[in-house]
Amino acid sequence: MSATDGTRKIEDDVVTDFSEKMSYGAYLGLDTLLDSQHPVSEPEHHDELLFIIQHQTSELWLKLFLHEIRAARAAIAADDIRVAFKRIARVKHIQATLTEQWSVLATLTPAEYAEFRGVLGNSSGFQSYQYRAVEFVLGNKNAGMLKVFESDPSAHRLLETLLGEPTLYDEFWRYLYRQGYDVPASALERDVSAPYVRNDELIPLVKAIYENVEQHWTAYEAFEELVDLEESFQLWRFRHLRTVLRVIGMKKGTGGSSGGAGFLQRALELSFFPELFAARTEIGT
Ligand code: HEM
Ligand SMILES: N[C@@H](CC(=O)c1ccccc1NC=O)C(=O)O
Numbered sequence: 001m002s003a004t005d006g007t008r009k010i011e012d013d014v015v016t017d018f019s020e021k022m023s024y025g026a027y028l029g030l031d032t033l034l035d036s037q038h039p040v041s042e043p044e045h046h047d048e049l050l051f052i053i054q055h056q057t058s059e060l061w062l063k064l065f066l067h068e069i070r071a072a073r074a075a076i077a078a079d080d081i082r083v084a085f086k087r088i089a090r091v092k093h094i095q096a097t098l099t100e101q102w103s104v105l106a107t108l109t110p111a112e113y114a115e116f117r118g119v120l121g122n123s124s125g126f127q128s129y130q131y132r133a134v135e136f137v138l139g140n141k142n143a144g145m146l147k148v149f150e151s152d153p154s155a156h157r158l159l160e161t162l163l164g165e166p167t168l169y170d171e172f173w174r175y176l177y178r179q180g181y182d183v184p185a186s187a188l189e190r191d192v193s194a195p196y197v198r199n200d201e202l203i204p205l206v207k208a209i210y211e212n213v214e215q216h217w218t219a220y221e222a223f224e225e226l227v228d229l230e231e232s233f234q235l236w237r238f239r240h241l242r243t244v245l246r247v248i249g250m251k252k253g254t255g256g257s258s259g260g261a262g263f264l265q266r267a268l269e270l271s272f273f274p275e276l277f278a279a280r281t282e283i284g285t
Contacts, residue, residue: 045116047108054105055125058098062130065094069137069168076171079178081218088225095232102239106246113247117254124255125240129155138233139167139196139272166192169226169273173202176219181205198274206279226273237267 015021025031036056039048072087125131129152132145141163149156166174170192177183184201206223213220244260257263271277 040119041116073168126255136162202275
């Protein structure tokens with residue numbers, strides 16, 4: 001009962017026999033999950049476990065990110081904007097977690113990483129299909145990325161499907177159109193499998209909404225949710241770039257790209273929702 005002996009009493013009702021009942025570990029599949037870390041360095045490098053777990057936890061969060069962002073897109077398509085807002089709220093917290101998580105990996109010194117980097121061969125985060133899937137749903141479509149997944153049919157199928165589907169942003173413009181907004185046909189009829197390019201015809205509409213929020217609270221809120229999403233995504237990209245620079249400097253990536261020297265730097269120039277930012281230049285003018 002008391003904590004004076006340094007223990008907490010295990011109450012009589014606490015269930016302890018799991019021979020016939022579903023336990024914590026069984027429900028969560030911990031036997032598989034915790035048996036999925038296989039360092040390849042020999043002798044095993046102390047820090048390879050960190051490297052593996054950092055990526056595995058990122059992939060788990062990416063799985064939820066994709067689940068939620070696809071659900072948000074479906075909600076917008078069904079005119080359920082409030083449900084979409086709720087889904088996006090969760091996504092933003094996932095993004096914050098993913099971004100903060102870089103601090104753990106940043107404790108890896110350049111020399112430690114160099115000691116086992118060789119065993120990674122040509123594997124690279126560039127080959128993360130879940131990351132690519134999230135990018136596709138958010139609008140950074142790039143058919144060329146599918147080539148990397150030719151030897152992984154289910155990943156390839158998923159990306160092919162997402163490539164051909166409207167993005168979150170495409171669905172958003174369609175929603176605004178259904179709500180009676182004057183959305184130009186060019187935004188409603190674009191080839192959804194093509195990379196998104198800024199459509200200047202949208203800017204007057206975005207500007208009008210931002211300048212008259214009192215009449216357009218829902219549209220305004222949706223814009224701001226998207227701006228938050230993009231900003232959070234850029235923070236993740238930025239911290240990836242900074243971690244890469246900190247750990248491997250300007251070395252070429254194991255995936256074959258120029259790495260932090262150019263390839264990852266250029267990712268920061270990509271925008272999912274360019275008109276939402278471009279309109280800001282025009283506001284008040
Ligand atoms: C020491 C740690 C890391 C280093 C040195 C590193 C380095 C790199 C490099 C150089 C690239 C460019 C592709 C290439 O040529 O390989 C890349 C891409 C990528 N990495 Fe990492 N990375 C690290 C950790 C991570 C982690 C923890 C994740 C989490 C999933 C991750 C996800 C990605 C993704 C998704 C890409 C593709 C980015 C894009 O297409 O814009 N990386 N990484
Ligand atoms: N591209 C990294 C290697 C790397 O980080 C990596 C290797 C295997 C699995 C995931 C990785 N993470 C991100 O790219 C490098 O060039 O060192």
